[in-house]
Amino acid sequence: MxxxxxxxxxxxxxxxxxxxxxxxxxxxxxxxxxxxxxxxxxxxxxxxxxxxxxxxxxxxxxxxxxxxxxxxxxxxxxxxxxxxxxxxxxxxxxxxxxxxxxxxxxxxxxxxxxxxxxxxxxxxxxxxxxxxxxxxxxxxxxxGRKPPLWRLAARALRNPRPYVSLVRLLQAPWARDGFLDGGPGPVAQWTRSRSLPTVVRKGLDRRAGGFSVSGRPRVAFYGGCLVEHVYPEVGEAAMKYLARRGHGVFYVAGQGCCGAPARHLGVPHDAEAMLRQQVDLLAREEPDFVVTVCPTCAKYLREGLRGSTVSVMDLSSFLVQRGEFPDGGRGRVTYHESCHSSDGEATRELLERAGFTLLEMREPGACCGFAGAYSFQFPEISGEILADKLADIASTGAEAVVVDCPGCLLNLRGGLRKKGSSVRAVHLAELLLELD
Ligand code: SF4
Incomplete structure (x- = not known):
């Protein structure tokens, strides 16, 4: 001063x-x-x-x-x-x-x-x-300390296919109905407060690798790691919903991790290499838009594509900016606004204009406690943050909690399942497709 x-x-x-x-x-x-x-x-x-x-x-x-x-x-x-x-x-x-x-x-x-x-x-x-x-x-x-396991995790995301196969083998003894409620190493503590969904056999690239419809604008769909390997149905829902509205949506073959997990693990060189790889891959397709169903991927891709003609948007912002509102929504929902969401108001507008009764939580923007690898590093802290979020969801009296991030979906769905709650956690893309 x-x-x-x-x-x-x-x-x-x-x-x-x-x-x-x-x-x-x-x-x-x-x-x-x-x-x-x-x-x-x-x-x-x-x-x-x-x-x-x-x-x-x-x-x-x-x-x-x-x-x-x-x-x-x-x-x-x-x-x-x-x-x-x-x-x-x-x-x-x-x-x-x-x-x-x-x-x-x-x-x-x-x-x-x-x-x-x-x-x-x-x-x-x-x-x-x-x-x-x-x-x-x-x-x-x-x-930062970079334990070998974190370095390996960051490295694995550069070429995840062999590691995904290994995870599928490791998860097999604990897998029940698509979830783990125990497991090796850090998974054991993680699953004390929530169930962990299994890595699926057929990821998004195998389920919808050839997805491509003609139309305007040209929209490259980007899934991100969790959508690729855990929730391919969310990616498929988003692509189908966009295609039904006449957009020229297509899946970009060979897509991988945007680098966000490696950046958060403190390995920026790996993170930059991954982001550059994805940016080059997407730019080569010359889309008008890149649309994702993960706000963290959107944030990093936006940084990587800054200065180019390609706009990176999450699904709700894309629909609201184009004035494409759904209808046919019924029932009481609450909305969990993920930490990296760029425009939670867009999702709220979609839900309300669709006809849902939107019941706000006390702290809709408070973290759910997932934060990627963080929740495995500090499962107890993460579990307590999740418990508060679940209590906040329950206090609204909503039948469903809507999210627009696959990480939050994983954490909330697993937490609600563990509690035996009747509240459903659903990704916006799935909900929109159900209304169609
Ligand atoms: S919010 Fe935190 S970081 Fe910002 S000025 Fe206050 S104490 Fe400092």
Whole structure:
């Protein structure tokens, strides 16, 4: 801060973000020595650097904008479960993990940064606009522990076919009715709070690899890993629904992972290679749009295709922007807005205009606790976050919870099954096709 004008900004941002007050109760202003007014003749200010200069000159300098309002902590699903003591004395939550890396031995920050699930709620509320999850991913890439299993997982996504076959073999002893309720290694703990769907024998490429209908605009459909190997029916539903509306939708053969899981595991080189591969593959087809049913894939592909003529959209935004609204919806539904969703309002509009009664949860945008590999890394934290989400869903009295992310579908459907709930979890694409 250089002068009072800078102070004004902080005073306007800090109390509303911290405690919801319009203004703070008091502000101390130190004006300097005042010997003639009978005050002190000298004023000594001791500034402790404690790593701040290193931070200011690093690629994480954005974290210096933090005014310690704690708004990010109020909404952080992990902080809400584990509390402040876990983060130590520097500062808590995601921003605390970043600051700890500069203000305290880096070893501590290695552990703390792992706690971030990357949901992004913190950035939505931060008055300083700090991209906390983005900085954490950069920190993770630099200092994060990368156990061999995570490295293998990231590598496997570059060419998943042989690994998918291996997973199918490994899951066989536990598979019942398309779900696992126990399993080897981290799956055992994961499945204490939810059932895990099995990897299917015939993935989307085998079920709908040749899907192609002519029409305008030309829409390349992108499934993503979970749709490819766990929920091919969701991908098929989206393609059929678009085709019935006259769009020239086609499945791009050879598609794979967009790189998001590898980026979140702290292996950015693998992530970039995967994203580049997908972007090249899609751009070669020269579609007007790439439509996905996964908001995380959409987010990464959008970044990769920035500057090109191809628009990447999720299914609901694509339909709403073109004014294509379904009808025939009946019954009470609630909507879980996934963390990486770019436009939850589009899905709400589709549901309401279709005729469903939309019952909002208390926190529709709160993370469901999946976050990909995170839920296997921290199954207990993830399970508790899921339990809160399931309670929120139940409190609405809805018959179904609608999602537009296959990861949330996996987590919520598995959680509802484990609880024996009658509430159905359904992906928007499946629901739309049912209305047709
Ligand atoms: S990161 Fe943003 S929201 Fe969190 S304490 Fe700092 S200024 Fe407040």
């Amino acid at each position: 250089r002068d009072f004008e800078d102070v004004e900004y902080i005073l306007a941002a800090l109390p509303p973000s911290a405690t919801g007050q319009i203004i703070t109760s008091y502000v101390s202003v130190i004006t300097g020595p005042t010997p003639r007014a009978g005050g002190p003749g000298e004023l000594h200010i001791v500034l402790l650097d404690n790593g701040r200069q290193d931070l200011a000159s690093s690629d994480q300098a954005e974290a210096m904008q933090c005014i310690r309002c704690a708004a990010c902590l109020n909404v952080c699903p992990v902080y809400r479960r584990v509390g402040g003591h876990v983060f130590g004395h520097v500062y808590s939550g995601g921003i605390g993990a970043i600051l700890t890396a500069f203000f305290w031995p880096e070893e501590r920050a290695k552990e703390l940064q792992e706690l971030c699930s990357g949901c992004g709620r913190c950035t939505e509320v931060c008055p300083a606009g700090i991209d906390i999850p983005g900085l954490i991913l950069d920190l993770r890439a630099r200092i």
